[in-house]
Amino acid sequence: MTKHLADHRSAPETARKKHFWAIEQRGDxxxxxxxxxxxxxxxxxxxxxxxxxxxxxxxxxxxA
Structure with missing residues (x-):
């Protein structure tokens, strides 16, 4: 039996990771x-x- 559509998690942190790496690449x-x-x-x-x-x-x- 497969999971319901609501039970599948998408990757919500993908945008956060892109933003993090953009900041990290800017560096100093x-x-x-x-x-x-x-x-x-x-x-x-x-x-x-x-x-x-x-x-x-x-x-x-x-x-003391």
Whole structure:
């Protein structure tokens, strides 16, 4: 017995894939939004040692 026509799924994401690949192929030709550019250029805080110590303290069950 075959499936009913309503049970067959078409590929609705085909247009989404085409749009995605079109954006992907443009690459760096388009400049990103100024906010994204600012986020990518800001200095990163690499003080992970203190953060790891706090996570370990919480994991051991010691509350402040």
């Amino acid at each position: 030709k388009d400049t990103p939004h100024p906010t994204i550019r600012a986020l990518n250029q800001r200095p990163h805080d690499h003080n992970d040692g203190a953060r790891v110590q706090q996570y370990l303290r919480i994991d051991r069950g010691v509350s």
